[in-house]
Amino acid sequence: MSFWEYANPVKFLKLSGALLPYLSILAAITIIAGIIWGFFFTPDDYKQGATVKILYVHVPSAFVAINAWFMMLVASIIWLVRRHHVSALAAKAAAPIGIAMTIIGLVTGALWGQPMWGTWWEWDPKLTSFLILFLFYLGYIILWAAVEDPDTAADLTSVLCIVGSVFAVLSRYATNFWNQGLHQDASLSIDKEEHVADVFYYPLIVVMAGFVLLFVALVLLNTRSEIMKRRAGAIMARSRI
Amino acid sequence: MIALIIRDLRISVRAGGGFGLSLAFFFIIVIFFPFAIGPDLDLLSKVAPGTLWVGALLACLLSLERIFALDFEDGTLDLLATSSLPLESVVISKALVHWLTTGLPLVLLTPFFGILLGLQNSNIIFLIISLIFGTPALSIIGTFGAALTAGMKRGGLLLSILVLPLYIPTLIFGAEAARRGIQGFETQNSMLLLLGVSLLSWAILPFAAASVLRINLR
Numbered sequence: 001m002s003f004w005e006y007a008n009p010v011k012f013l014k015l016s017g018a019l020l021p022y023l024s025i026l027a028a029i030t031i032i033a034g035i036i037w038g039f040f041f042t043p044d045d046y047k048q049g050a051t052v053k054i055l056y057v058h059v060p061s062a063f064v065a066i067n068a069w070f071m072m073l074v075a076s077i078i079w080l081v082r083r084h085h086v087s088a089l090a091a092k093a094a095a096p097i098g099i100a101m102t103i104i105g106l107v108t109g110a111l112w113g114q115p116m117w118g119t120w121w122e123w124d125p126k127l128t129s130f131l132i133l134f135l136f137y138l139g140y141i142i143l144w145a146a147v148e149d150p151d152t153a154a155d156l157t158s159v160l161c162i163v164g165s166v167f168a169v170l171s172r173y174a175t176n177f178w179n180q181g182l183h184q185d186a187s188l189s190i191d192k193e194e195h196v197a198d199v200f201y202y203p204l205i206v207v208m209a210g211f212v213l214l215f216v217a218l219v220l221l222n223t224r225s226e227i228m229k230r231r232a233g234a235i236m237a238r239s240r241i
Numbered sequence: 242m243i244a245l246i247i248r249d250l251r252i253s254v255r256a257g258g259g260f261g262l263s264l265a266f267f268f269i270i271v272i273f274f275p276f277a278i279g280p281d282l283d284l285l286s287k288v289a290p291g292t293l294w295v296g297a298l299l300a301c302l303l304s305l306e307r308i309f310a311l312d313f314e315d316g317t318l319d320l321l322a323t324s325s326l327p328l329e330s331v332v333i334s335k336a337l338v339h340w341l342t343t344g345l346p347l348v349l350l351t352p353f354f355g356i357l358l359g360l361q362n363s364n365i366i367f368l369i370i371s372l373i374f375g376t377p378a379l380s381i382i383g384t385f386g387a388a389l390t391a392g393m394k395r396g397g398l399l400l401s402i403l404v405l406p407l408y409i410p411t412l413i414f415g416a417e418a419a420r421r422g423i424q425g426f427e428t429q430n431s432m433l434l435l436l437g438v439s440l441l442s443w444a445i446l447p448f449a450a451a452s453v454l455r456i457n458l459r
Contacts, residue, residue, distance in 0.1 A: 135406040143389070146399050155456040156389055160403065163385065163449050170410040170438060177434065178413045 007084035009227050016220040023217040030210030038203035054112040056204060060211035062105040065133065068098030068215060072140070073165050076158035086223065088154035089230075091161065092144055093222030097215060099137035106130055125175040132171045136164045150230065242330050245321070249338040263343045264350065267300035271354045286359035290368050290419035293354060297347050297372060298408055301379045304343050305404065306397050308335050308387040309454070318391070322458050328451040336377075336384040336447075344376030360423065367422020371435060375415035378439040381446045382407045388450040392457040410438050 006012045038056040075091035078084060109127065110120045121127065143160055147153035253260045274292045275285055312318040321331050351372055355365045386404035390396030418431035 132406060132409055135409075139403045139406055142399060142402055146390075146393060146396075152392070152456055152459070156453055159449055159453050159456075160389060163446070164407070166441075166445070167407045167410060170441075171406075171413070174410040174413040174434075177431070178417055 004082075004084075007082070007086050009086055012086050013224060013227060016224055020217060020220055020224075023213055023220065027210055027213035027217050030206055030213060032210075034203050034206030034208075034210055038200070038207060042199050042203060048116060051112055051115050052200065054108050055200060056207045058105060058108040058112060059204060060208040061101045061108065062130070063208055064211050064215045065098055065101035065105050065130070067212075068094050068101060069133065069136070069161075069165070069168070071219070072098070072161055076161040079154055080158050080162075085154075085230075086227070088158065089226040090219060090223045091158070092154070093226055094215075094219050095137055095141050095144070097218050097222070099134065099141065101211075101215075102130060102134045102137060106134070123179055125172075125179055128175045128179070129168075129172045132175070133168060136168050140164065242326060242334050245326070245331065245334045246338055249335065250341065253338065253342045260342050263300040263304040264346050266303050267296050267347055267350070268354070270296040270299060271357055274358065282359035286361075286423075289355060289358035289360045290371075290423055291416050292358060293351060293368060294372075294375075294412060294416040294419065296354075297344075297351075297376060298379060298412060300347060301339075301343055301376070301383055302401055302404065304339065305383040305387045305400055306390075308339055308384055309391040310387075310396070313391045313457075318454070319458060322454070328454055329447045332384055332388065332447045332450040332454070333443075336381045336443075339384060340377050340380040344372075344380055348372045348376060364423045364425065367428055368419040371415045371418040371422070371428075371432065374418075374432060374436045374439055375411050378411045378435075378442045379408060381442045381450075382411070385446045385450040385453070388454045388457070391454060411435065411442075414438060 006015055035056055039053050042053075044050050044052065072091040072094050075087045075094070079088040079091065106127075109130075113122065114120050140157055140160060143157050144153055147156055271292065274288070274296075278284060278288065309318060312321070322328055348369060351369055352365060355361075355368065360368070383404055386400050386407070389403060390400045393399065414431050414435035418428045418435055421431060422428045
């Protein structure tokens with residue numbers, strides 16, 4: 001029993017179909033619980049007031065937006081190396097979710113920036129690199145839509161994803177070099193002791209877990225519908241002959 | 242490989258090759274900026290490095306589609322792919338020709354266009370150096386984008402959307418180096434980073450471009 005067994009679409013559909021309801025419910029519970037906890041049972045920040053609560057949507061969506069691209073990168077490499085169709089479709093499925101999360105991150109950031117920094121937008125490295133990430137998602141999605149043959153599309157987008165990753169990282173450091181930041185440092189990090197204060201930290205972790213679960217559930221759902229769409233296409237092609 | 246380069250150079254300078262097109266485009270962009278911003282030379286000289294960089298980038302973009310489209314249509318690319326020359330070398334020669342016919346003339350014309358935008362001091366040399374370092378990256382990244390869209394009927398607009406995000410690091414470092422140089426700050430870091438982006442692109446993108454060409458030729 002290996003992980004690669006689920007490269008078989010039938011087995012993937014079976015497993016994901018069984019998992020999906022639990023994942024969705026779990027995601028809903030954690031997000032709702034975390035947001036209620038964060039919104040109503042934590043104190044206002046002494047400097048930022050109630051706007052600090054944007055944190056509970058801003059940080060998780062940004063986190064998922066970046067990691068969705070990593071997931072697409074891994075899935076693309078698996079597709080190029082092992083030619084599992086499910087992998088290519090999973091990468092395709094993750095892109096719209098990633099771009100949605102990027103938009104959520106940017107919009108909540110703007111809403112937060114207005115009262116705090118007095119501006120909706122600033123050409124700060126973090127903000128700029130997020131905008132760049134948005135462009136990369138856009139190119140990736142458009143390329144998927146532009147190529148007719150599904151295997152060619154999967155190949156081309158996979159290479160674009162790999163090359164894009166290199167240039168996205170380069171852009172991240174280029175923007176750092178280019179302008180000093182207004183954005184604070186990372187709110188969370190594995191290697192640092194300093195986090196946001198504990199009162200904000202625990203609900204944030206819950207919401208982030210919820211967003212990750214939501215992401216997984218949505219990717220499974222999207223991948224399933226892609227597989228089914230392809231099957232429907234195959235059936236139509238057969239009936240035409 | 243040399244024969245291929247010479248052939249492509251010949252095609253590009255002959256009638257219908259589009260050699261002068263991107264230069265003319267560059268020229269027009271440079272003229273249009275004062276129309277849009279106003280004739281204030283002080284202001285113009287401040288935005289000149291960025292303007293010339295964006296102009297160079299757009300002029301490059303305009304000529305990208307030609308890199309593979311014609312050869313793809315008439316089957317030359319199939320012949321090249323089946324020849325003994327590795328496809329990576331084909332990509333490198335195409336990118337080199339693109340640079341020789343777009344990047345290099347742009348660099349050579351920049352001092353004259355700089356005058357139009359109020360860049361008259363000797364610091365303009367920094368702008369030229371940054372373009373010399375940066376335009377090769379624009380060519381090879383663009384060649385990758387052209388390879389990506391080689392099989393498509395209407396790849397032009399798609400090509401720009403795919404390629405422009407990849408141009409961001411080059412543009413940031415290039416324009417930064419030019420700006421710092423013109424304002425009299427030290428430029429070593431940004432120049433070296435720009436050169437690094439260029440060399441990195443030339444090192445990895447021929448392989449990526451060749452692999453997508455193989456996919457498109459399948």
